[in-house]
Amino acid sequence: MDHFLYRSGVLHAEDVSLADIAATVGTPFYCYSVATLTRHFRLFDEALAGTDHLVCYAMKANSNLAVLKLMGDLGAGIDVVSGGEYRKARAAGVPGDRIVFSGVGKTREEMRLALEGGIRQFNVESEPEMAALDEVARSMGRVAPIAVRVNPDVDAKTHEKIATGKSENKFGIPIARAKDVYARAAAMPGLQVMGIDVHIGSQLTQLEPFEQAYGKVAELTKVLRAEGHDIRRLDLGGGLGIPYERSNAAPPLPVEYGAMVKRVLGDLEVEIEIEPGRLIAGNAGVLVSRVIYVKEGEGRTFLILDAAMNDLVRPSMYGAYHDIVPLTEPAAGTGYAPHDVVGPVCETGDTFAKARDLPPLAEGDLVAFRSAGAYGAVMASEYNTRPLVPEVLVSGDHFAVIRQRPSFDEIINRDTIPEWL
Numbered sequence: 001m002d003h004f005l006y007r008s009g010v011l012h013a014e015d016v017s018l019a020d021i022a023a024t025v026g027t028p029f030y031c032y033s034v035a036t037l038t039r040h041f042r043l044f045d046e047a048l049a050g051t052d053h054l055v056c057y058a059m060k061a062n063s064n065l066a067v068l069k070l071m072g073d074l075g076a077g078i079d080v081v082s083g084g085e086y087r088k089a090r091a092a093g094v095p096g097d098r099i100v101f102s103g104v105g106k107t108r109e110e111m112r113l114a115l116e117g118g119i120r121q122f123n124v125e126s127e128p129e130m131a132a133l134d135e136v137a138r139s140m141g142r143v144a145p146i147a148v149r150v151n152p153d154v155d156a157k158t159h160e161k162i163a164t165g166k167s168e169n170k171f172g173i174p175i176a177r178a179k180d181v182y183a184r185a186a187a188m189p190g191l192q193v194m195g196i197d198v199h200i201g202s203q204l205t206q207l208e209p210f211e212q213a214y215g216k217v218a219e220l221t222k223v224l225r226a227e228g229h230d231i232r233r234l235d236l237g238g239g240l241g242i243p244y245e246r247s248n249a250a251p252p253l254p255v256e257y258g259a260m261v262k263r264v265l266g267d268l269e270v271e272i273e274i275e276p277g278r279l280i281a282g283n284a285g286v287l288v289s290r291v292i293y294v295k296e297g298e299g300r301t302f303l304i305l306d307a308a309m310n311d312l313v314r315p316s317m318y319g320a321y322h323d324i325v326p327l328t329e330p331a332a333g334t335g336y337a338p339h340d341v342v343g344p345v346c347e348t349g350d351t352f353a354k355a356r357d358l359p360p361l362a363e364g365d366l367v368a369f370r371s372a373g374a375y376g377a378v379m380a381s382e383y384n385t386r387p388l389v390p391e392v393l394v395s396g397d398h399f400a401v402i403r404q405r406p407s408f409d410e411i412i413n414r415d416t417i418p419e420w421l
């Protein structure tokens with residue numbers, strides 16, 4: 001459930017008309033709902049009630065400072081994957097002991113930054129990384145808390161570009177080698193083993209791959225404890241999918257996910273961490289865009305929008321489906337017709353949808369892409385020198401711009417022409 005509903009025939013974010021926001025900030029823009037973000041965080045938190053747990057929001061999904069502040073205030077931890085994300089989480093007020101650091105390519109500088117500023121744990125993904133972290137921590141007179149990310153070799157049954165738990169993926173260490181790797185870690189004075197980490201992919205629409213992976217982690221926990229390791233924490237990653245296409249079967253709910261986690265891992269007496277990103281932010285955001293032209297092609301109608309692949313890349317990058325709805329609610333009985341929905345960028349790949357059934361739309365009309373709160377603004381670029389679109393946050397009956405649209409001067413002045421040219 002989200003808080004983007006038609007009221008008096010106009011799509012609203014909570015109590016604010018998206019058309020009013022468009023009139024104030026211009027289009028395109030992203031808009032997020034505080035009530036929806038809050039609700040989604042709480043769904044996970046409540047799903048794990050009765051266990052010692054921390055929901056660490058994966059900020060790569062939506063890293064606006066205001067969103068991070070909201071998550072931090074709700075008590076969330078944050079999963080970061082770069083020094084930039086670490087800095088941003090701290091700038092939003094999230095304490096270091098609620099930040100977990102994931103990623104296959106942490107640099108020594110990033111390790112130093114997090115050790116200096118405070119960190120809950122590093123999710124270490126390889127032996128060379130382990131050696132580097134040990135060295136950095138010792139050089140600072142510190143001990144780095146770690147979990148080792150294991151690759152359980154399970155098929156997440158999702159898009160190949162976002163599956164991470166198969167042996168051919170670059171992530172984690174093969175679970176079969178875990179015993180040796182933990183023995184090495186235990187021998188490094190700069191490291192303190194806290195637990196095990198696993199993340200098998202994103203936009204998972206079934207519980208079974210999670211259950212398979214978590215079953216392997218449960219077994220490994222027992223093996224490692226028998227070897228004398230103090231496994232007190234399991235980081236189960238993120239990945240629970242959201243319903244992008246309303247006609248498809250809905251993915252499992254957080255409460256079902258939580259019940260499965262308790263069933264598979266409940267008797268281990270461990271602290272559980274999870275790292276959801278998409279489920280918290282995805283349906284908490286829309287991208288609003290205006291129709292520039294309606295163009296009649298050969299046997300097809302093109303809806304040319306002022307948003308493009310640089311603003312929301314998921315359709316061109318993954319063939320992803322996003323619901324597109326008019327801001328003005330179509331009257332009952334309105335006829336729908338297929339449209340190819342495209343942006344102004346000079347690439348055929350700049351296509352949001354083909355033959356999408358939409359009500360009649362005209363120049364100047366507004367549309368919203370649903371489920372755009374995760375992996376939307378964060379993956380945007382200024383390709384074709386199109387300014388990054390602004391982000392707006394709504395709570396109840398008020399809204400605020402939480403990222404301004406840059407001016408063209410700002411964009412131009414970011415570059416410099418060398419004096420010798």
Ligand code: LLP
Nearest residue numbers: 058102199202203238239275276277278375
């Ligand atoms: N933890 C780790 C270690 C991850 O790599 C990810 C996502 C998450 C947590 C959060 O997963 P989520 O709950 O959001 O599924 N750009 C792609 C998605 C990439 C996901 C990368 N890792 C997309 O637009 O579909």
